[in-house]
Structure formats: structure tokens, C-alpha cells
Amino acid sequence: MMNRNFFLGIDVGSVSTNLVLIDSHTNIIKKIYLRTMGKPIDAIQNGLRDLRKDIEQDITIAGVGTTGSGRSLADTIVGADVVKNEITAHSIASLSVVPDVQTVIEIGGQDPKIIIIRNGIVTDFAMNTVCAAGTGSFLDRQSSRLNISIEEFGNHALKSKNHVRIAGRCAVFAESDMIHKQQMGHRVEDIIWGLCKALVRNYINNVAKGKEIKGPIVFQGGVAANKGIKAAFEEYLKCKVIVPEHYDVMGALGAAILAKEKIERSRRYRSNFYGFDNICTGCYNTSSFECTGCSNLCEVIKIELNGEILARWGDRCGKWKLLNHSGKISNM
Amino acid sequence: MKITFPHMGNLYIILAAFFENLGIDFIVPPPITKKTIELGAMYSPEFACFPLKINVGNFIEALEMGADTIIMAGGIGPCRFGYYAQVEKEILTDLGYKCNMVVLEPPKGNLKEVLFQIYKLLQGKDLNNIIKAAKIAWLKAKALEEIEKEVFFYRAREKVKGMTTKLYRKALRIIHETKEIDSIKSSIERINKEFKRIELKKDHDPLRIGLVGEIYTLLEPSSNMNIEETLGELGAEVEKSIRLTEWTNTNLILDMLRIKGELKCRTAAKPYLNYFVGGHGLESVGETVLYANSGVDGVIHLAPFTCMPEIVAQSILPRVSKEKNIPVITMMLDEHSAEAGFRTRIEAFVDLLEKKREEKLYDEQKLLSWD
Ligand code: SF4
Numbered sequence: 001m002m003n004r005n006f007f008l009g010i011d012v013g014s015v016s017t018n019l020v021l022i023d024s025h026t027n028i029i030k031k032i033y034l035r036t037m038g039k040p041i042d043a044i045q046n047g048l049r050d051l052r053k054d055i056e057q058d059i060t061i062a063g064v065g066t067t068g069s070g071r072s073l074a075d076t077i078v079g080a081d082v083v084k085n086e087i088t089a090h091s092i093a094s095l096s097v098v099p100d101v102q103t104v105i106e107i108g109g110q111d112p113k114i115i116i117i118r119n120g121i122v123t124d125f126a127m128n129t130v131c132a133a134g135t136g137s138f139l140d141r142q143s144s145r146l147n148i149s150i151e152e153f154g155n156h157a158l159k160s161k162n163h164v165r166i167a168g169r170c171a172v173f174a175e176s177d178m179i180h181k182q183q184m185g186h187r188v189e190d191i192i193w194g195l196c197k198a199l200v201r202n203y204i205n206n207v208a209k210g211k212e213i214k215g216p217i218v219f220q221g222g223v224a225a226n227k228g229i230k231a232a233f234e235e236y237l238k239c240k241v242i243v244p245e246h247y248d249v250m251g252a253l254g255a256a257i258l259a260k261e262k263i264e265r266s267r268r269y270r271s272n273f274y275g276f277d278n279i280c281t282g283c284y285n286t287s288s289f290e291c292t293g294c295s296n297l298c299e300v301i302k303i304e305l306n307g308e309i310l311a312r313w314g315d316r317c318g319k320w321k322l323l324n325h326s327g328k329i330s331n332m
Numbered sequence: 333m334k335i336t337f338p339h340m341g342n343l344y345i346i347l348a349a350f351f352e353n354l355g356i357d358f359i360v361p362p363p364i365t366k367k368t369i370e371l372g373a374m375y376s377p378e379f380a381c382f383p384l385k386i387n388v389g390n391f392i393e394a395l396e397m398g399a400d401t402i403i404m405a406g407g408i409g410p411c412r413f414g415y416y417a418q419v420e421k422e423i424l425t426d427l428g429y430k431c432n433m434v435v436l437e438p439p440k441g442n443l444k445e446v447l448f449q450i451y452k453l454l455q456g457k458d459l460n461n462i463i464k465a466a467k468i469a470w471l472k473a474k475a476l477e478e479i480e481k482e483v484f485f486y487r488a489r490e491k492v493k494g495m496t497t498k499l500y501r502k503a504l505r506i507i508h509e510t511k512e513i514d515s516i517k518s519s520i521e522r523i524n525k526e527f528k529r530i531e532l533k534k535d536h537d538p539l540r541i542g543l544v545g546e547i548y549t550l551l552e553p554s555s556n557m558n559i560e561e562t563l564g565e566l567g568a569e570v571e572k573s574i575r576l577t578e579w580t581n582t583n584l585i586l587d588m589l590r591i592k593g594e595l596k597c598r599t600a601a602k603p604y605l606n607y608f609v610g611g612h613g614l615e616s617v618g619e620t621v622l623y624a625n626s627g628v629d630g631v632i633h634l635a636p637f638t639c640m641p642e643i644v645a646q647s648i649l650p651r652v653s654k655e656k657n658i659p660v661i662t663m664m665l666d667e668h669s670a671e672a673g674f675r676t677r678i679e680a681f682v683d684l685l686e687k688k689r690e691e692k693l694y695d696e697q698k699l700l701s702w703d
Contacts, residue, residue, distance in 0.1 A: 069672045069673075069676070084679075084683075085675075085676045085677075085679040085680045085683070086676060086680075087676065087677070087680035087683075088679075088680055088683045111673065119691075121684075121687045121688060121691055122680075122683070122684045122687060123659070123684070123688075124659070124684075125677075125680060125684070127673065127676065127677055127680075210647075210650055294363070294365060295362065295365040295366070295367045295368075296365040296366050296367070297365075297366060297367070298366075316558075318494060318497070
């Protein structure tokens with residue numbers, strides 16, 4: 001088992017931060033799922049600490065990839081070899097699990113997406129940031145309102161025998177309609193099943209609108225754990241929906257695979273990774289200031305490592321971003 | 333009388349040159365910044381299109397600086413643009429500004445009206461002067477376009493990110509400040525020399541990406557999240573379907589003559605859309621077809637959120653994309669657009685095009701080695 005190369009993928013999203021460690025055969029050695037809770041740097045540091053804790057051997061990280069809306073930030077902190085958008089990372093991960101996948105449905109905390117793949121390449125995609133956003137958070141809220149654990153929520157839907165139609169146009173309608181149906185005396189499981197179907201309808205109409213959905217379909221992201229939503233997709237699409245084993249960390253998995261591909265392509269390349277010790281013990285300080293150089297009044301964000309400026313961004317004119325030649329400039 | 337006008341990409345440079353040489357007092361609204369957009373969005377109806385909001389911001393800032401006459405284009409057809417000037421005037425009046433709004437209606441509306449409006453503005457001006465002013469404005473417009481083409485070329489190939497953009501900003505300043513007809517040419521030469529000094533990446537064959545869509549969103553970087561710069565710095569070469577001089581050609585001067593360019597576009601759109609839907613909806617479809625035929629790798633369709641003609645185009649483009657085998661993505665923009673999501677989609681689209689190109693190369697190689 002010696003001399004094995006390991007690759008790390010980090011997905012920093014607005015809701016969760018995930019890390020995945022794979023070996024050179026793309027086996028997942030360890031995965032970590034954390035809440036970002038508005039503090040992405042802490043989440044990355046904690047994740048790396050956890051990751052190392054229960055891996056006994058002193059491993060070498062041969063490559064690192066980052067993705068998610070915080071991908072550039074993560075790059076600044078860990079020194080990544082690949083910085084990729086979530087759509088590419090998610091499709092790479094899906095392809096590694098189901099090589100002939102044609103459609104990827106991704107519903108996480110914030111931005112639901114659909115990715116259309118034909119012959120192993122992405123041919124189309126859509127990502128909704130306005131409507132149907134926050135499906136995961138919405139489900140969380142409904143489960144706590146109905147006093148049912150989120151793990152049990154989907155199972156409840158499967159018990160339903162009756163059809164109750166819930167207005168799924170948006171979360172506000174859905175919630176008030178659910179309360180209305182409850183007061184009319186409908187059973188909880190029927191309402192939950194109705195809600196699952198409404199959310200699926202909403203996804204199809206808002207995110208996947210007009211796209212040709214063909215099987216094999218892979219369903220990933222946090223919401224994929226919900227059996228009710230999966231069943232509702234299968235009923236609507238009349239097609240089997242595959243939920244991969246590591247459905248919740250597919251972005252990080254994709255980033256790790258991309259890093260692996262990059263390193264393996266060019267033998268002489270050495271990883272930028274700053275090392276566990278440096279990152280976990282580093283003292284990062286983020287601050288922001290308002291630039292008064294012009295009436296854009298940009299909020300410029302600054303990250304310091306042990307008192308030295310690591311990166312600055314947020315400026316529209318590039319004045320601050322380009323100023324720092326010490327340290328690494330993230331490719332934002 | 334102190335004239336002002338909205339920003340629309342580099343249009344302000346051309347208009348400033350024109351009025352300056354006529355000896356008409358004018359104020360260029362300050363550059364569009366966050367403050368401009370906030371002002372505009374605050375006083376415009378929430379569902380108005382983004383360009384209207386930016387215009388309102390421009391006008392408020394210019395009026396605050398002492399302008400009293402606004403020059404605005406008008407429009408016809410099933411598109412809200414036709415009402416812009418009137419709505420903007422109402423908003424400004426409600427806010428307590430006293431100003432005059434001169435609306436230049438396009439020739440399809442009423443040519444006499446336009447001539448009359450221009451005549452009123454130019455009253456008492458010497459004809460030679462007018463011709464000279466128009467000539468300078470035209471030469472500057474041409475110069476700006478030439479520079480833009482260079483920018484697209486160099487930005488996609490530059491070795492050090494940001495060099496081209498820096499030079500572009502300088503070039504805009506130089507053209508803006510050049511006063512004499514004779515020195516415009518030498519200015520361009522000077523700028524071109526500097527472009528040639530930009531170091532290029534070796535063996536980089538950039539993707540070609542066509543931009544289509546609503547004209548304001550296409551021309552004004554602050555309304556499209558600086559998409560040209562973003563794409564260029566991702567290593568892609570941008571091609572833009574609407575250029576200022578062409579637009580002026582087609583819409584203001586030579587419309588009655590139906591110059592070739594527009595006709596070509598309409599013919600290209602015909603199998604998919606054979607009807608004027610207002611704004612640039614028809615052009616968006618036609619230009620996408622033309623891009624597909626000319627071997628562009630992909631097309632990005634830009635539009636303000638709620639823009640009706642572009643929504644029509646958006647619903648037709650998937651068919652064009654499929655039949656012409658060219659990836660197309662639509663981006664709807666307004667003051668709420670989130671930069672992170674925008675960026676993610678642009679990056680993913682570029683990835684998609686790269687993969688597609690790789691696959692095509694691979695297929696060609698397979699074919700070659702086949703016999
Ligand atoms: S960073 Fe640049 S664009 Fe932003 S306020 Fe300062 S000078 Fe203006």
C-alpha cells in the first residue's frame with residue numbers, strides 16, 4: 001500500500017462544504033460532509049483536520065481540485081491544481097459512476113441543475129438560481145414544521161395511497177397550500193407525497209424546461225437522499241432514476257478526478273498543495289474594506305495568512321487584484 | 333441648453349465628438365457604476381427592463397451635474413423600447429427634475445419627425461460645421477470598432493492576463509481625447525503599435541464564441557457583467573453580431589435602402605422565424621444561424637430579464653441549436669443577477685465547447701487513420 005498517490009477534491013458551496021479523498025483508481029478513501037455555515041475557511045480547515053485524523057498512514061497528496069461557488073477561495077487557501085465550476089465537476093463525477101449516463105439531475109442546498117450528456121460529453125445544461133432554488137432548505141423546514149426527521153420525510157411519502165395536489169409554483173405557495181390541505185384533514189403522508197410531486201413538477205418546468213431527459217438518469221445532491229422525491233421523479237419521467245452511493249459529495253469527487261487527470265497527464269507537474277500542516281495551523285484573517293477610488297465603491301475582500309496578504313478580490317477594475325504580486329493570485 | 337444622452341457601450345465617445353464639434357454644450361453622464369444602477373433601479377418599475385433602469389440612473393446623474401436636455405432614441409414595434417423615452421421623462425418629472433426630452437424616432441416611424449427634431453437641435457449651425465462634426469463622429473466610431481476587433485484577438489491569446497484590457501482602457505481614453513480629424517488616424521496607429529507588443533501564448537487556438545441578443549445588453553459592459561472580458565480571459569475569442577456603426581447604418585441612415593447585412597440576417601432566420609417580433613429578436617435568431625454556418629464554436633444569447641422579443645428568440649434557439657449543431661446558452665440579466673452563478677455558467681459553457689472541439693478532432697483523426 002506504500003507509494004500510493006492520493007487526490008483531494010474540495011467542494012465549497014453556500015450550504016455545505018465537502019471533501020473527498022480518492023486513490024489513483026478513483027476509489028473513495030474518505031469523504032467528509034460539513035455545513036459551511038457562512039464560514040468557508042473554517043469549514044475547509046476543519047474538513048482537512050477530520051480527513052487526516054483517521055487516516056493512519058502519512059499520505060501524500062498528489063493533486064487537489066476545488067469546485068463550488070467558493071472554488072477560488074478554496075484555491076487561495078489550499079493551493080489547488082484545478083479550479084473548476086460545479087457543472088463540469090458534477091458531470092465528471094456522474095460519468096465515473098455511470099459511464100453511459102445521459103442526464104444528471106442535481107439538487108442540493110441552493111442551485112438545482114440539469115446536465116445533459118451525450119456520448120460521454122456535456123452537450124447542454126441549465127442551472128436555476130432564481131426559482132426552484134433552495135429546495136433542500138425548503139424540505140428541511142417542512143420536515144421540522146411537521147415534526148418529522150428529514151431522514152424519515154421521504155419514507156413517509158412512500159406510504160401514501162391517496163393523491164393530494166400541492167401547488168408547487170414556489171415555496172411560498174407550496175407552504176400555504178400544505179397548511180390548507182392539512183386543515184382540510186388530509187393525511188400527512190399524502191401531503192408529503194403531494195409535495196414531492198410538486199417539487200418535481202417545479203424542477204421540470206423551471207430548471208429542465210425543454211430539455212430532452214433520457215435515461216440513464218443520475219440523481220445527486222443532498223436532496224437525492226429523499227426517497228419520496230426520487231419516486232416522484234421516476235413516476236413523472238417513467239424511467240428508473242439512479243442515486244449513486246456518494247450522491248452527496250459528487251462535486252468534490254468530480255474535482256478530485258479532475259485533479260487526478262491533470263496530474264496524470266503531465267508527469268513532471270508537481271502539486272500546488274500547501275500541505276495539511278500549513279493549512280490547518282495557518283491563521284487566516286479575512287477582512288473587507290470599501291474602495292473609494294470611484295463611485296463603484298467596491299467592497300474589496302482581503303485574505304491574510306499569518307499577517308501576509310494572500311489575495312484580494314471584489315474590485316471591478318482589477319486594481320486591487322493585480323496589486324498583490326506576493327503570494328498567489330487566484331484566477332477569479 | 334446643456335445636452336446629455338445615455339451610455340451605451342462606447343456610444344458616448346461618438347456623441348461627445350459630434351456635439352463638441354458643433355459647439356453644443358453637453359455633459360457625458362459619469363461612468364456607469366454601482367451607484368448609477370442603484371439610482372436607476374430605485375426609481376424605475378421593478379419589472380422594467382434593465383437598460384431602462386441604467387438609463388434613468390445615467391440621466392439622474394447627468395441632470396445633477398447641470399444637464400437640461402436629454403437625447404434619447406425611440407422605437408417601434410411590439411417592444412417596450414418604444415415607450416422608454418416617455419416613461420423615463422415621467423419618472424424624472426415625478427422626481428422633480430425639469431428637463432427637455434428630445435426623442436429621435438426611427439425612420440420606420442416617421443422620418444419627417446426625426447429630421448424636424450434634429451433640425452431644431454441644429455438650428456443656426458453652419459452646414460460645414462455639421463458635416464465636419466458628423467465626419468469626426470463617424471471616424472471615431474470606425475476607429476473604436478477597429479480597436480475592439482484587436483481587443484478580441486489579443487485578449488484571447490495574451491500571455492499575461494489583463495494586459496489587453498489595460499491597453500483597451502487607455503485606447504478609449506486616447507480616442508475620446510483626440511480632437512482633430514487628422515490625428516484620429518495617427519492615434520489608431522499608435523494604439524495598434526502598442527497592441528503588437530502584447531506577448532501571445534504559443535499554440536493556443538482559441539474557441540470562437542458569438543454574442544447575440546438585445547443591443548443594449550450586448551454593447552454595454554456594465555449591463556452584461558463584462559462578458560467580453562470574462563470570455564477573453566478564459567481564452568475564448570469573442571465575435572459580436574451588432575456593432576455600433578452597422579446599427580446606425582441599418583436603423584438610422586440606410587434603413588430604407590435595406591442594406592445587405594440585415595437582409596442576410598433576415599434570410600438566415602427565415603426557416604425559424606419569419607416575422608418581426610420587435611427589438612432584436614429576429615436578429616438573435618438570424619445571427620445564430622449565420623454564426624453556426626461560419627463555424628463559430630458556440631453562441632451566447634444575452635437579454636435583459638423580461639425582454640419580450642428575446643424571450644421569443646430564446647424559445648426558438650433550442651431548435652436552431654439542434655438543427656445547426658451549435659451549442660447556445662441564454663443569459664437573462666438585471667440588477668439582481670448574481671455574479672457567482674453567471675460566472676459558473678459561462679465557465680461551464682466554455683468547458684462544454686472545449687470538450688466538443690476535442691471530440692471533433694478525435695473523430696477526424698479516427699477518420700484519417702481509417703483508410
Ligand atoms: S476597486 Fe476599482 S472599480 Fe472598485 S471602487 Fe475602487 S477604483 Fe472603483
